[in-house]
Amino acid sequence: MTYQPFTDADLRFLKGLVAGDRISTGQSNLEIHSHDESFHKSYFADVVIWPETTEEVSAVVAYANKQKIPVTPWGVGTSLEGNPLPMFKGIVLDFDRMEKILAIRAEDFHVDVQAGVKYQDMNKTLSRHGLFFAPDPGANATIGGMIGNNASGVRTVKYGGTRDNVAKLTVVLANGEVIHPGNWAQKSSSGYDLVHLIVGSEGTLGIVTEATLKLAGIPERFSAAVATFPTVEQATQTVYDIMGSGLGPAALELLDISTVKVINEEADAGLKEAATLFMEFTGTSEVALKEDVRLAEMICEDNESNSFESGVGREARNHLWENRHKAYEYIKRNNPGLDFMILDTAVPLSGYSEMVAYAVTTIEKYGIRGYAFGHAGDGNLHLVIAGDFSDTAFCKKRDEANFEIVSHAIAMGGTATGEHGVGIGKRKFMALEHGESLNLMKQIKRMMDPNGILNPGKMFE
Amino acid sequence: MTYQPFTDADLRFLKGLVAGDRISTGQSNLEIHSHDESFHKSYFADVVIWPETTEEVSAVVAYANKQKIPVTPWGVGTSLEGNPLPMFKGIVLDFDRMEKILAIRAEDFHVDVQAGVKYQDMNKTLSRHGLFFAPDPGANATIGGMIGNNASGVRTVKYGGTRDNVAKLTVVLANGEVIHPGNWAQKSSSGYDLVHLIVGSEGTLGIVTEATLKLAGIPERFSAAVATFPTVEQATQTVYDIMGSGLGPAALELLDISTVKVINEEADAGLKEAATLFMEFTGTSEVALKEDVRLAEMICEDNESNSFESGVGREARNHLWENRHKAYEYIKRNNPGLDFMILDTAVPLSGYSEMVAYAVTTIEKYGIRGYAFGHAGDGNLHLVIAGDFSDTAFCKKRDEANFEIVSHAIAMGGTATGEHGVGIGKRKFMALEHGESLNLMKQIKRMMDPNGILNPGKMFE
DSSP states (O other), X not given: OOOOOOOHHHHHHHHTTSOGGGEEOOHHHHHHTTOOSSSSOOOOOSEEEOOOSHHHHHXXXXXXXXXXXXXXXXXXXXOSSSTTOOTTOSEEEEGGGOOOEEEEEGGGTEEEEETTOBHHHHHHHHHTTTEEOOOXXXXXXXXXXXXXXXXXXXXHHHHOOSGGGEEEEEEEOTTSOEEOOBOSSSOOOSXXXXXXXXXXXXTSSOEEEEEEEEOEEOOSEEEEEEEEESSHHHHHHHHHHHXXXXXXXXXXXXXXXXXXXXXXXXXXXXXXXXXXXXXXXXXXXXXXXXXXXXXXXXXXXXXXOSEEEEEEOHXXXXXXXXXXXXXXXXXXXXXXXXXXXXXXXXXOGGGHHHHHHHHHHHHHHTTOEEEEEEOGGGTEEEEEEEEOTTOHHHHHHHHHHHHHHHHHHHHTTOBSOSSSOSTTTTGGGHHHHHTTXXXXXXXXXXXXXXXXXXXTTSSOO | OOOOOOOHHHHHHHHTTXXXXXXXXXXXXXXXXXXXXXXXXOOOOSEEEOOOSXXXXXXXXXXXXXXXXXXXXXXXXXXXXXXXXXXTOSEEEEGGGOOOEEEEEGGGTEEEEETTOBHHHHHHHHHTTTEEOOOOOSSOOXXXXXXXXXXOOTTHHHHOOSGGGEXXXXXXOTTSOEEOOBOSSSOOOSSOOHHHHXXXXXXXXXXXXXXXXXXXXXXXXXXXXXXXXXXXXXHHHHHHHHHHTTOOOSEEEEEOHHHHHHHHHHHOOOOOSSEEEEEEEEESSHHHXXXXXXXXXXXXXXTTOSEEEEEXXXXXXXXXXXXXXXXXXXXXXXXXXXXXXXXXXXXXGGGXXXXXXXXXXXXXXXXXXXXXEEOGGGTEEEEEEEEOTTOHHHHHHHHHHHHHHHHHHHHTTOBSOSSSOSTTTTGGGHHXXXXXXXXXXXXXXXXXXXXXXXXXXXXXO
């Protein structure tokens, strides 16, 4: 694809579509929108626009399509794979001004939101209704970003990811047309599933401006537990045994000893320094909950756990999850001057133990410092690689290790990305993972965005 | 679309692709494949082929595409909306010979099957591993048919429908190419979600030949319960209250008094004749299960239930679900000489009570005999309309009532079909339900099947 250079005439036209304080070509604004939380290099757009309505998005996109100008949607920049970076310049659409909760329809466990609503802020509001949106990416991402990436997190093991929890969307297509796929029923066999096609498409097929999300009731009772093990293999075997037991944990997280040590150093968490599982169980009754935790403890003991602490209170539990969510941040802080790459593979549950061992062995082979943790109950492994990314020799080792680990996950029947999306860094694995299906994906892309203006450079090489 | 007449040369070529006993132009075979369980009129194909491999399906479809001959996949004919009828003649692909369970990967809660495997037969085999495929359409449908229609049933309220429980597919595209979308990980953010696009597309985008299904563990403990109410409104209000309570029933079914009476007459079931809820709860412990049932009973009492029977044993429970599954069959048997149409709408949970009342009032207005039941926990209503379909005056009333009821469901934010699919009968509602999204669906269809050979006449008018 070739794109037209962005001209003064383009800027003048766009200024006619949105108020003057919501369009900027200022260097500081372009800089803010040039990088996310990933290690990918910066890309500068020509202009940043802050739309306030679907109609404005539609008008901007329709113009961009006519003029062949790239359009890249932007949430809040917490993505980890370069997903919202304007690789081919053009327009960044920042959804900061579309942050309204439109309706809380508690009676249907639904909330209608604009795409710029932030996940954690929304859940604070929803908590007053006893409800929450369960996919939990850790960061205070926007709902639009979560939909783009099919984000998930610690509670996905029980509640599913974003894709499983979206009922209906408002989407601006490449030509500016607006569609509203989905409905408010619990289930449907009517027509093609456009909602699931759009979720996870990273803004490459259309730009989501509004969504109806499916909510869950905040459990009345929960119990968090922390178990430690002599080896990471015993911890991962425990994950498998718990998932097969019918217990249905609300969270089941693995942290290797390196990650636990960093959390202790950075947050004075007082965790036992060993391979660790963070767990959470929920229940309608105290009795049932206790039984679940007792069963979990027995499974941990069968795998020779060193310790099992349960029944932590709400505050300690929130602290636990805060530490887990901040693990990546703590690792960064604990390694001043280094750069970081975060791997994100997912494999079949039965292969999780092998996958973790393979990943750790691989970086050891290359002599790379790494931290392993992840949403173990989903078979999702994160491995943070730390090093000096200006050192080309190191980068070569890093890229070889990354390639081996991700390829291994795919060979096991898994996926190149469990939750961070394809973005820039995972494009090279798409052919390996999807085979002939990749052609069909590309055909869909070409049909829905013939000028290639929507988030170009992402998803496909 | 116009299709080429099926010629002797076509037959000769196809006979070169499959063994002689697996291809037939015999009238009795064409007749068997001319009608499903719906009221739609019969359509006769030119030829029936029983493939044994994906490669054979691919070869037949590639030829049909070149020659512009329609191809309609056929499971076992239990569909309720004309979904597998060869409306434009051509080839019917009957999957009866592709009925192998390829692998039970219990360690990942997965089974790999060919598309012709029958749901109930498969679950009998899986039960020896303590596993089951949860979407339960009642009939012994094929997995291919369930995938085509995104079938669901009594346990969808807890476990989701077919779409939620498919991990990976083998699909023959219109040009004969074979793709394998999906993977074996628990979750993925890699590429476009082709699995969800194919599931529910009724064979109009590709023909599914194999699938990896997600399984659930058979609950160790369950408790079924039956509650009766003075009015259907009190029963539907109870549905809403139970779903909002966090109880998470494994089944929650509504039967109106007419349906209960028929079950008593046909199966000597001894049910109390009133608006009724069938429920099922599962749990990891006896104590927890008892608490759940007690809470359900309290909710029923709050809605002035007449009776609440719980703790039925395995045999009585199986009998209960058999009666529910056979309700439609019993209604048919109870009305000899009449014809039947089964409505299948789904609405937001908060509107279920209103939807049931609207449907019943509407058929009363037209003086039509009807039976209301359905997967209430999903907001899914079935309404069986009985009458003489050779009476054009009756058919006019039937169609008007149907139109009003389905349109009402759509206006409430619901869907024209909760689980039976669009097939023939729901095509006329697609524009109303999907609006501008329908154009995109049609574009996808045209792109993936430019010659329109895949199950033509379905999904779109």
